[in-house]
Amino acid sequence: MGRPPIVSTLSLVALLVYSTVTAWATPPWEAANPIKPLPKPPLGIYSKLEDLPTPPTPERVRLGRWLFFDTRLSGDNTISCATCHQPEHGFSELTPHSTGIRGQQGARKAPGFVNLAWTIFPNFFWDGRAASLEEQALGPIANPIEMGSTHEAMVKTCEMKGYRPYFKEAFGSEEVTKERVAHAIADYERTRMSGNSPVDKWQVGKDEQAVPPEVKQGWELFFGKAECNQCHLGENFTDSRFHNLGVGWDAQKKEFKDVGRYAISKKDEDRGAFKTPGLREVAKHPPYMHDGSIATLEAVVEHYNKGGNANPHLSTRIRKLDLGKAEVQALVKFMEALSGEGYADTAPTAFPE
Ligand code: HEC
Numbered sequence: 001m002g003r004p005p006i007v008s009t010l011s012l013v014a015l016l017v018y019s020t021v022t023a024w025a026t027p028p029w030e031a032a033n034p035i036k037p038l039p040k041p042p043l044g045i046y047s048k049l050e051d052l053p054t055p056p057t058p059e060r061v062r063l064g065r066w067l068f069f070d071t072r073l074s075g076d077n078t079i080s081c082a083t084c085h086q087p088e089h090g091f092s093e094l095t096p097h098s099t100g101i102r103g104q105q106g107a108r109k110a111p112g113f114v115n116l117a118w119t120i121f122p123n124f125f126w127d128g129r130a131a132s133l134e135e136q137a138l139g140p141i142a143n144p145i146e147m148g149s150t151h152e153a154m155v156k157t158c159e160m161k162g163y164r165p166y167f168k169e170a171f172g173s174e175e176v177t178k179e180r181v182a183h184a185i186a187d188y189e190r191t192r193m194s195g196n197s198p199v200d201k202w203q204v205g206k207d208e209q210a211v212p213p214e215v216k217q218g219w220e221l222f223f224g225k226a227e228c229n230q231c232h233l234g235e236n237f238t239d240s241r242f243h244n245l246g247v248g249w250d251a252q253k254k255e256f257k258d259v260g261r262y263a264i265s266k267k268d269e270d271r272g273a274f275k276t277p278g279l280r281e282v283a284k285h286p287p288y289m290h291d292g293s294i295a296t297l298e299a300v301v302e303h304y305n306k307g308g309n310a311n312p313h314l315s316t317r318i319r320k321l322d323l324g325k326a327e328v329q330a331l332v333k334f335m336e337a338l339s340g341e342g343y344a345d346t347a348p349t350a351f352p353e
C-alpha cells in the first residue's frame with residue numbers, strides 16, 4: 001500500500017538469495033533431522049534426562065536418530081532398528097516374533113520400549129543379558145538373523161555415507177567406532193518417553209474426569225486384589241526382574257520352549273523366567289509375552305486369573321485370582337489408559353550422504 005515497488009522487488013530478491021544460501025548451507029538430511037533441545041518428561045514421569053550420570057546431548061540424539069532409522073546399517077540395506085521397533089507401536093511390533101534380514105524369523109517378540117533411560121535394574125532383553133542400552137544396541141546389528149551385518153562393516157558404512165561430521169559434532173572428533181554408534185543410538189532411545197496418559201492426568205494431574213469409573217476400578221484391582229504391582233511397579237510399571245508365569249511351558253514334553261533367564265544365570269529356579277515388561281503403551285503392541293503367544297490384553301488377564309501355567313518353577317507370587325468378568329475388563333481398561341504421549345516419531349526423510 002503506497003510502498004514503492006522497488007523495495008518489495010529488492011526484498012524479494014534478498015529473500016531468494018537468502019533461501020538459496022541457507023538451502024545450500026543446510027543439506028536436506030539436516031533439515032530432516034534438526035538438532036533439538038532434550039525433551040521434557042511428560043506428566044507422570046519424574047525422572048529427568050539431565051539427571052542421568054551421562055546425560056544425552058542434543059547432538060548425540062540427532063546422530064542416534066539417523067542411525068536408528070538407517071537401513072544402510074544392515075547387511076542388505078533393508079532392515080533398521082525401526083523395522084522391528086516401530087514408534088507407532090510403542091517401539092514394538094504387531095507380530096509374535098520378529099522377522100529380520102532375508103525374512104528370517106526370531107524366536108522372541110521385539111519388546112516395546114519407552115522410558116528406558118531409567119530402569120530399576122539395568123537388565124535389557126527378555127533374559128537380561130545386556131547390562132546397558134549401549135551394550136544392547138550393538139547386538140542386533142551383528143545378529144545374523146536380525147540386521148545381519150558386522151561391526152566392521154557398520155563402521156565402514158558410517159564413514160562412507162557422510163556420517164563423519166556428525167560424529168565430530170556428537171563426540172568431538174570424526175572417528176567412527178562401534179562404541180560411539182551404540183552411545184548415539186542409546187541416547188536417542190533415552191529420549192523416547194511416554195507419559196501424560198489418561199491415568200497420569202487422573203493420578204498426577206488430579207483430573208477426576210480424565211478416566212471413566214471402570215479405569216479407576218482397574219487401578220484399584222491392579223494395586224489391590226490382583227496384586228499386579230508385585231512386579232509391575234514404579235513410573236514405568238516394571239521391577240526389571242525375572243519371573244516365571246509359565247508362558248511357553250510345554251506340558252507334554254515337560255519343558256520350556258525357551259529357558260529364558262536360565263540361559264544367563266544357570267540357576268534352576270530361573271528356567272522359564274523372563275523380564276517383567278513395562279506396561280506403558282502396552283495396548284499398542286499385541287500379541288503379548290516374550291513369545292507373542294497371548295493375543296489380547298483380556299487373554300493376558302485371564303492367564304493371571306487362572307494362576308498362570310503350572311510348572312515346576314512357577315513364581316510363588318502367581319496364584320488364582322478369582323476375578324469376575326467385569327473385573328477382568330476393568331484391568332484391561334486400566335492398561336489401555338496407560339497409552340500416552342512423548343515418544344512419537346517417524347523416520348527422517350533424508351540421511352547423511
Ligand atoms: C529383526 C528385528 C529386530 C531388529 C532389526 C532390532 N531389534 Fe531390538 N529386539 C528385537 C527382539 C526380538 C528383542 C528381544 C530379544 C531378546 O530378548 O532376546 C529386542 C530387544 C531390544 C531391546 C531391549 C528392550 C528391553 O526392554 O529389554 C532394545 C533396547 C532394542 N532391542 C533396541 C534395538 C536397536 C537399537 C536396534 C538397532 C540397532 C534393534 N533393536 C534392532 C528385535 C529386533
Ligand code: HEC
Nearest residue numbers: 226228230231243247274275276277288289290304315317
Ligand atoms: C510375578 C510377577 C508378575 C505379576 C504378579 C504380574 N506380572 Fe505381568 N508380567 C510379568 C512378566 C515376567 C511378564 C513377561 C512374561 C513372559 O513373557 O514370559 C509379564 C507380562 C505382562 C504383560 C504382557 C506385556 C507385553 O509387553 O507383552 C501384561 C499385559 C501384564 N504382564 C499385565 C499384568 C497384570 C494385569 C497383572 C495382574 C493381574 C500382572 N501382569 C501381574 C510379571 C508379573
